Amino acid sequence: MIQLIRGFKDILPGEVELWQAVEKIARELLEDFGFREIRIPIMERTELFARSIGEDTDIVEKEMYTFPDRKGDLITLRPEATASIVRSYIQHRLYATDPVQKFYTIGPMFRRERPQKGRYRQFYQINAEIFGVPSGLADVQLIFLLVTLFSRLQVPDVKAHINSLGCPKCRPKFKVALSEFLTSVSDKLCADCIRRKDRNPLRVLDCKVPACREAMAEAPSILDYLCSECDADFAEVKSMLKNLGVPFIVDKNLVRGLDYYARTTFEIQTESLGAQNAVAGGGRYDGLVGELGGPDIPATGFAIGFDRLTELTGLSADQFYRRPDIFVAALGDRSRLLAFEWLCLFGGEGIRAEMDFDGKSLKSQMKRADRLEAGHVLIVGDDEIKKGEAILRNMETKNQESVSLDNLVQNIKNKIKE
Ligand code: AMP
Numbered sequence: 001m002i003q004l005i006r007g008f009k010d011i012l013p014g015e016v017e018l019w020q021a022v023e024k025i026a027r028e029l030l031e032d033f034g035f036r037e038i039r040i041p042i043m044e045r046t047e048l049f050a051r052s053i054g055e056d057t058d059i060v061e062k063e064m065y066t067f068p069d070r071k072g073d074l075i076t077l078r079p080e081a082t083a084s085i086v087r088s089y090i091q092h093r094l095y096a097t098d099p100v101q102k103f104y105t106i107g108p109m110f111r112r113e114r115p116q117k118g119r120y121r122q123f124y125q126i127n128a129e130i131f132g133v134p135s136g137l138a139d140v141q142l143i144f145l146l147v148t149l150f151s152r153l154q155v156p157d158v159k160a161h162i163n164s165l166g167c168p169k170c171r172p173k174f175k176v177a178l179s180e181f182l183t184s185v186s187d188k189l190c191a192d193c194i195r196r197k198d199r200n201p202l203r204v205l206d207c208k209v210p211a212c213r214e215a216m217a218e219a220p221s222i223l224d225y226l227c228s229e230c231d232a233d234f235a236e237v238k239s240m241l242k243n244l245g246v247p248f249i250v251d252k253n254l255v256r257g258l259d260y261y262a263r264t265t266f267e268i269q270t271e272s273l274g275a276q277n278a279v280a281g282g283g284r285y286d287g288l289v290g291e292l293g294g295p296d297i298p299a300t301g302f303a304i305g306f307d308r309l310t311e312l313t314g315l316s317a318d319q320f321y322r323r324p325d326i327f328v329a330a331l332g333d334r335s336r337l338l339a340f341e342w343l344c345l346f347g348g349e350g351i352r353a354e355m356d357f358d359g360k361s362l363k364s365q366m367k368r369a370d371r372l373e374a375g376h377v378l379i380v381g382d383d384e385i386k387k388g389e390a391i392l393r394n395m396e397t398k399n400q401e402s403v404s405l406d407n408l409v410q411n412i413k414n415k416i417k418e
Helices: 016-032 046-053 058-063 082-091 137-152 171-184 191-199 201-206 210-216 228-243 306-312 333-348 362-371 382-387 408-416
Strands: 043-045 066-068 074-077 101-110 122-131 158-164 248-250 262-270 278-284 299-305 326-331 353-355 376-381 389-394 400-404
Touching (some): 016 137, 016 306, 043 046, 046 082, 082 122, 122 137, 137 299, 191 201, 262 299, 278 306, 299 306, 376 382, 376 408, 389 408
Parallel strands (some): 326 376
Antiparallel strands (some): 122 299, 278 299
16 A cells, blocks of 8 residues: 655644634734735745755755756755745835735645654645834734734743844854854764854754753853844844733844844744744844845744644644534435435535435434534435425434425525524
8 A cells, every 4th residue: 555755644634624723713813914825836946945045054955855857957845935935025026016015825845854743744834924124023023923823722831932143244243252162162062063163153052952052051142242233123122022911031042044134033932842842933034035136125034833833722623623514314215316406405505414325224324413413414204205394303402393395405594504
């Protein structure tokens, strides 16, 4: 038997109801906050990700699904959405009438990571991006939106971790101090960090290896190097989060390794996830639109791990399973054909109906109606047809009543939608 690919998964009925509900709640909230949906392709030219995510990141170095198409062009299954949204914003000149644009997108991402609990090779994200707003207030809006969403989804123990990465004016001085520090602790760092130390020292700060974490506890803090503008911006972000009642922790080691990232960076963490404790991450990437060939427009955004969200929410799929409104139990061939006609008409009227197609006994049909948790059963046999009526049983109250076959679909609709 052919099995699915390692790290990939099916989302089956029974769990998909939860995915749909989470998506619906997220969409509604994003749209209430003024975000509009943008749908971007699943594949892009490899170059787009190499340039925007960065050549020496884990994603680009070893996790992308990249292959030549039949003409030899290198294409990649998207490992994240921001790069494509930025490409689209530039390509369609979406900034032309108004540079301020807010987009969201929901869909699958692909990274060839080592599969483990909470890590998949095809996983899903909800992304939101705000273009054209230089103020840290846009970052606050994103963090507030995330915390609101997690509260609606009953995710427990949610905390925002925030940091500022400064700007191209103040960060170089910090990098020098950090490099000096890294040299002094290099005997304690993992092999990856030794390599990162020279190529991209900021990335050593968020290495997850315990020994590196320990060594980095004493690392200099970027917050001590911020220029006055970045300092004021971060102070405003913190004070506004406080005003809005958003719980947050300043984490000086929360960083992103690329030069186009600036100022606020954040993660939403929850105690209940263990090692994979970030449900969402994001931050300001003021230099990326320019870097990819567009005008100099600032931007900020986030990505939520959809898979993790469905594991953390206090909601359950069962709450959203749509039970049949009615099960039509027919006895005899004539009744069964009539029942089938009604079944089709019910569906067209927004009534979820089921029936048995094989002429089973009434007892076994009632059993199936029970198993499907149908709200009502409509019983019809040759005797009922002669009398021009059928029996409607309410499965919850067990009440039974006769309903006329004239205008039956409308009659039933009125009764069960009461
Ligand atoms: P990133 O794009 O790496 O900043 O990730 C944003 C969010 O996506 C993370 O906080 C995770 O919740 C989720 N995520 C990233 N990689 C995976 C993966 N391989 N499997 C499941 N979720 C993931």
